[in-house]
Structure formats: structure tokens, C-alpha cells
Amino acid sequence: MASLGRHIIVEYYNCSPELLNDVVHIEKSMENAAEEAGATIINSTFHHFSPYGVSGVVVIQESHLAIHTWPEYGYASVDLFTCGDTVNPWVSYQMLKEAFEADHGSAVELSRGEMALLKRKNFNVKSMRDEKSSEDGSPIRTRDVWFTERDDKIALSLKHDGKLYDVQSDFQKVAVYKTQAYGNMLTLDGMVMTTEVDEYVYHEMITHVPLLTHPNPKRVLIIGGGDGGTAREVLKHEGLEEVVMVEIDDKVIEASKIHLPSISQSLDHPKLNLIVDDGIRYVNDAADNSFDLVIVDSTDPVGPAEGLFSVDFYKEVYRILTDDGIMITQSESPRFNSKVFKEIYQTYRGIFGQDQVHCYLAYIPTYPTGMWSFSYSSKGAAHPMRQKPKEELDAFVKSAKLKYYNAEMHQASFALPTFVREMIG
Ligand code: SPD
Numbered sequence: 001m002a003s004l005g006r007h008i009i010v011e012y013y014n015c016s017p018e019l020l021n022d023v024v025h026i027e028k029s030m031e032n033a034a035e036e037a038g039a040t041i042i043n044s045t046f047h048h049f050s051p052y053g054v055s056g057v058v059v060i061q062e063s064h065l066a067i068h069t070w071p072e073y074g075y076a077s078v079d080l081f082t083c084g085d086t087v088n089p090w091v092s093y094q095m096l097k098e099a100f101e102a103d104h105g106s107a108v109e110l111s112r113g114e115m116a117l118l119k120r121k122n123f124n125v126k127s128m129r130d131e132k133s134s135e136d137g138s139p140i141r142t143r144d145v146w147f148t149e150r151d152d153k154i155a156l157s158l159k160h161d162g163k164l165y166d167v168q169s170d171f172q173k174v175a176v177y178k179t180q181a182y183g184n185m186l187t188l189d190g191m192v193m194t195t196e197v198d199e200y201v202y203h204e205m206i207t208h209v210p211l212l213t214h215p216n217p218k219r220v221l222i223i224g225g226g227d228g229g230t231a232r233e234v235l236k237h238e239g240l241e242e243v244v245m246v247e248i249d250d251k252v253i254e255a256s257k258i259h260l261p262s263i264s265q266s267l268d269h270p271k272l273n274l275i276v277d278d279g280i281r282y283v284n285d286a287a288d289n290s291f292d293l294v295i296v297d298s299t300d301p302v303g304p305a306e307g308l309f310s311v312d313f314y315k316e317v318y319r320i321l322t323d324d325g326i327m328i329t330q331s332e333s334p335r336f337n338s339k340v341f342k343e344i345y346q347t348y349r350g351i352f353g354q355d356q357v358h359c360y361l362a363y364i365p366t367y368p369t370g371m372w373s374f375s376y377s378s379k380g381a382a383h384p385m386r387q388k389p390k391e392e393l394d395a396f397v398k399s400a401k402l403k404y405y406n407a408e409m410h411q412a413s414f415a416l417p418t419f420v421r422e423m424i425g
Contacts (some may be wrong), residue, residue: 001085003195004113005063008089010078012096014103021071023056024162025046027145029099030058033092039082042055046146047157050190059172062087076100081112085110120373147177147185149192149368152394154336156192156368158182164259169251172299176259185261186227187235188252192225196364199263202330204405205362205413206374209239210293210326212388212396213411217292218242221320223279225297226252228264234295235266236400243272246279280313286320294321296329301340307342311347318351318376324380327352331359332374334420335366342377345424353375360413361425362404373420384414 004247019025027046034041039060046056052072058065063081070076078096080089083193095290097105158179165176172189183196194298207230211217218241222230226247234243247253253276256264267274275282283294294317299307317327333346358376376384387393393407 002115003111004115004118005081005083005111005114006089006320007110008080008093008107009106009110010080010093010096010107012076012078012102012105015069015074015076017052017071017074019070019100020074021048021052021054022166022382023054023145025099026056026067026069026273029096030056030067033095034058034060036095037082037089037211038087039065040399041141043142043144045146046144047148048190050147051153052190053056053304056248060087062113065092065168076102080085080160092412093255096378097324098167100319147179149187149190151336151368156366157350158185158192158366159250165255167251167255171247171249174249174255174256186252186255186260188223191300192366193299194229194260195329195358196260196262198228198365199227201371201401201404202231202367203263204358204398204402206230206328206330207233207294208318208402208405209360209374209384209410210295210328210376210382212386212393213382213386214292214326215324219291219322220244220293221244221283221286221291221297223283223294223296223298223345224248225295226323227256227260229265230295230297231269232263235269235271235398236396240271244275245272246275246277246282248276248278250276262394274279277301280316283313283316289322289325290320292322292405294325294327296327298330300337307343311351314331314347315353318379321379324378324382326379327377328377329375329377331373333367333369333371334373334423335371338423342375342423346355348375348377352379358414359416359420360384361420362413385411387411 023334025044027044031041031044039062041060043057046054048054054069058066066079068077078090082089093107124183144159146159150157160177160179163175163177167174175187178184182198185191185195220234220240222245224247225245226249231245251374287310303313332341334341345357356378360374362372363370364372387410390407397406
């Protein structure tokens with residue numbers, strides 16, 4: 001052995017962009033490549049970055065295999081570092097080239113730790129042993145795979161055990177991950193939409209705040225909301241006469257019905273008129289004064305939801321509201337999406353009037369920064385702080401088995417931190 005280790009620096013060009021953005025495929029391929037080369041895996045950690053890119057490392061008893069991918073260029077850079085004579089890193093090189101469907105690969109091999117330049121030192125080996133070994137003495141193997149949603153300065157990561165659903169629909173990439181802390185999680189184009197564990201915060205707050213302040217709600221329109229959580233909560237109000245939901249993407253409905261049953265449970269409710277179509281078109285075609293409440297349960301303002309954040313759309317929503325009507329929208333995170341957040345409130349106030357638009361907050365751990373906002377815009381006299389009588393609210397909270405919303409939370413959610421107040425004036 002002329003050196004301690006072999007380090008192969010690898011470039012793969014013209015790979016499949018889809019494969020280079022698939023954290024589960026990359027993790028499996030790297031682990032197979034390590035094992036086939038004769039290595040013993042100790043640990044692996046992989047992150048997917050939103051919207052694209054994967055980084056990861058497989059730590060092997062004989063050193064490590066590392067990768068970073070740029071799906072947008074079909075390019076992956078890989079380091080294969082092995083020590084000793086038992087592992088052949090070139091086996092990994094070839095396997096990964098095939099796994100990523102690379103047109104072309106190049107590699108440079110370096111010798112690391114030239115024996116001729118090294119001098120052995122004496123030290124007490126026993127005291128340096130890793131105590132965390134399994135009973136037979138071999139290292140314990142662990143695994144870390146992460147989903148990450150980020151912008152250029154902030155990231156939110158959730159550890160998961162793989163993807164349960166992964167479909168490119170006509171509108172967006174629809175995926176469901178099995179997260180370790182938050183149950184199954186729906187993402188659209190790499191952005192977290194909802195998780196089984198904390199979804200109730202969002203869905204209770206987007207629905208019960210308006211439904212328990214409107215004097216007599218009868219007709220409700222939900223735009224978006226394909227996972228079904230908003231519809232589930234709306235339908236808990238038995239006095240409603242009509243609930244229409246317009247979701248543009250049937251794949252969101254499909255993914256939710258299969259993998260998020262506790263959220264999507266009411267999508268087949270007899271009172272729900274579920275329409276798969278463009279919400280903007282539906283609103284444009286709807287009659288004047290036809291809904292008491294319009295809830296815009298949109299994704300973030302990129303991709304198919306972009307039009308749901310436009311002045312023209314909100315003017316149309318205003319038109320189709322009854323005289324006492326309320327519009328509720330999710331209005332992003334004041335911290336993470338500051339620019340959009342400010343614009344949203346300016347736009348609504350231009351349409352509904354300066355004093356007719358209110359902001360309220362809820363704490364949703366799986367949305368970036370955890371602080372999430374909703375807007376309450378009232379066409380007439382309905383006011384968010386004028387709730388139904390307390391006894392009525394308490395009884396509803398109990399019978400509907402709510403976990404976040406209650407009479408006090410309702411009031412408290414409109415108390416804004418000073419920096420948020422200042423943002424929206
Ligand atoms: N960045 C998160 C935005 C969430 C928007 N809607 C979530 C859908 C839940 N029904």
C-alpha cells in the first residue's frame with residue numbers, strides 16, 4: 001500500500017435532471033455504490049433543497065462518498081474517498097454513472113497520505129475507541145434523509161423515510177413524504193403545504209374565524225384547498241346551505257385521498273360540491289353577490305397560484321361576495337415572505353377599504369419561520385372581533401373537537417407584534 005487512501009474526484013455531465021433532484025434515488029444509488037465497491041456503511045445524510053438540488057454523504061468504515069447535484073445543469077459532482085485495499089472506488093464510479101444516466105463522466109484519482117511521507121506515532125488506541133458500537137463490535141448504521149424548503153437565507157428541514165407519492169401534474173410537482181416528526185406531508189413544487197401532525201392549526205384558523213363572525217353564513221366558496229382540510233372544517237358548520245370547492249389540480253386531491261386520509265376525509269361529503277377547474281375562471285363566471293364567504297386556500301404565489309394573488313382576481317372575489325360577505329386568504333409569513341405579505345394588504349385595502357382588512361396570525365411549525373398569517377377582508381359590517389356569544393363558541397369548539405381554535409385564541413390571533421403592524425400600516 002503506497003498511500004493511506006484513494007480519492008476519486010468525479011464529474012457527471014448530462015445526467016437526468018429528474019434523477020438528480022430525487023433525494024431518495026440518490027441516497028439509494030450512493031449506498032448501493034458503496035456496498036458494491038466493498039465498503040461498510042456507517043451513516044448517511046442527504047438533503048433535498050427546494051426547488052432543486054441534493055447534497056449528501058455516505059460515511060463508510062473506509063471513509064466516505066459525497067455528492068452535490070445541480071439538476072438544472074444535469075450535473076453532479078461526487079467525491080469517492082476510500083482507505084485500505086478492500087474497497088474499489090471505481091466500481092462506485094461506474095454504478096453512479098449509470099444510476100444518474102450520465103452521458104459523460106470524468107474522474108481524477110489522487111493518492112492521499114503518501115506512505116513515504118508518513119511516520120507512525122505511538123498512542124493509546126484503547127482510550128480512543130468509539131464506544132457506540134453494536135454488540136458484535138461492528139459500527140451502528142444510521143440514516144438521515146432530509147427534505148429542505150429554503151430561500152437564499154432561511155431553510156426549514158424535516159427528516160423523512162422516503163416519498164410515498166411523486167407525480168408531475170399538469171401544474172406542479174405533487175409529492176407526499178413520510179416525515180419522522182410530522183407524519184405524511186404534502187408538498188407542491190418543493191414547498192410544504194400540509195402535514196398530518198400540525199395541519200389543524202391552519203385549517204381551523206382559515207375557516208372558523210370567519211364562520212364564527214359572519215352574522216348568518218349560508219354559502220361558502222373555497223378556492224384551492226385540494227388536500228381537503230379546509231372543506232373538512234367548513235363542513236362542521238351544519239347550518240350552511242352550500243359549500244363549493246374549486247381545486248385546479250386533481251393530482252393534489254388524489255395524493256391527499258391516498259396518503260392524507262385524516263385531512264381529506266370530507267372530500268366525498270354529500271354537501272360538498274367539489275369542482276376540478278381553474279378557481280380564477282370559476283370566480284370570473286360566478287354571479288354577483290353569490291357567496292357569504294370566499295376562502296382562498298392557495299399555495300404560495302409562484303406557479304399555478306400566481307394569478308390568485310392578483311388585483312383583478314380579488315376585485316372579482318369582492319364582486320361575488322354578498323353585502324355582508326367575508327374574504328379570507330392565507331397571506332404568507334411576515335418574516336419569510338415580507339414583500340408579498342406587505343403587497344397583499346395594500347391590494348386588499350385598495351379593494352375592500354382601509355378599515356375593512358385585518359391580519360391575524362397562527363403558529364405553524366412546518367411553514368418557514370413558523371409564523372403564518374391570514375387576512376380577513378369584510379365587504380360590509382362583519383367584524384373579526386365580534387364573535388358569536390362565548391357559550392355558543394365553547395359548545396362548537398367542543399362538539400367539533402377543535403385543537404387550536406377557541407374563543408380566546410380567536411381574539412388573541414388579531415393582536416399583532418409591532419413589527420408586523422408596521423409592515424402593513
Ligand atoms: N408555504 C405554505 C403555504 C400554505 C398554503 N396552503 C396550504 C394548503 C393547506 N390546505
